[in-house]
Amino acid sequence: MPRILEKNVLFRSFFILLIAFCLALSLVAPSTGADYKGKYPYKVGTTVGMIADIVKQVAGDKARVTNVIGTGVDPHLFNPTRSDVAVLLKSNIVFYAGLLLEGQMTDILVKISRKRPVFAVTELLSDSYLIQDTATNHSDPHVWMDVRGWIKAVEVVADALTQFDPGNDEYYKINAADYLSKLERLDEYAKKVIGSIPTGQKIMITAHDAFRYMGRAYGIEVMGIQGLSTESEAGLKDINRIVDTLVQRKIPAVFVESSVSDKNVRALLEGANSRGREVKIGGELFSDAMGKSGTYEGTYIGMIDHNATTIARALGGQAPARGLNGKLTAEH
Secondary structure, eight states: OOHHHHHHHHHHHHHHHHHHHHHHHHTSSOOOOSSOOSOSSEEEEESSHHHHHHHHHHHGGGEEEEESSOTTOOTTTOOOOHHHHHHHHTOSEEEEOOTTTTGGGHHHHHHHHTTSOEEETTTTOOTTTSOEETTTTEEOOOGGGSHHHHHHHHHHHHHHHHHHOGGGHHHHHHHHHHHHHHHHHHHHHHHHHHHTSOGGGOEEEEEESOOHHHHHHHTOEEEEEEOSSTTSOOOHHHHHHHHHHHHHHTOOEEEEETTSOSHHHHHHHHHHHHTTOOOEEEEEEOSSSOSOTTSGGGSHHHHHHHHHHHHHHHTTOOOOTTTTTTOOSSOO
């Protein structure tokens, strides 16, 4: 890498980390003021759909929730418009993922935190839990892929809403407890169906490195063509390395992602085929965004149910065609 380019990359990385550090400091003890005195439903702004879904489950009819990064949109590359910023500015309380998932929104979140309470839903996760990426020296932000990690996010939301609107604290606690019981059941399901995949085929290959928490939680090896962020580029060396794995280990399927281009995955199929190994696309997984709004897959539970079911069935495991709750919209 030319020295000038290397310096620019290092400066950009340092600048992003500096902004994130300032944001963390500004949100250590956000001022929520006295009991909420406004009208119901109050406005909640969120960055991604997985967070919006938590808030809807916990806040119920007390809040109107709007997320600015829509279905099928890659948060790594998302550049907010004025209307997106306006949504957050007009919200009474804001939730975001953190861990640099919303890299291009970090400075905006800093500004908003000076005017209203802003919470990172990953703030309860310890350094020992977080997976570090050696290439970027950043923490992997895709914690929702491990249901137990996302349970911590539910706790953050429930506590924040109780601080913001203490008059309805029992309502939030009841809703959170009900939702958490559903997540416990989802976690057990993912363990069971992914655990049923034959040992030799227990490897999940996808477009980018969004599934490492899932791999660690449910005992499946994961391999992404690109790195943590879809901003990184996959080279011929990366493609050939994974083709070698597909051929040598006789992996039957690879997966595309709903918010990432499938061109690199298609290159894997061509590479394996040229070496006499037929590999299929095992299905489309939800990585950085949930399914379409209004569908079961457009909820966090539906997203993980879909992923676990699709992975298990494509790699030779046992899982019901319609998933944990019999609600998946198409057979897998």
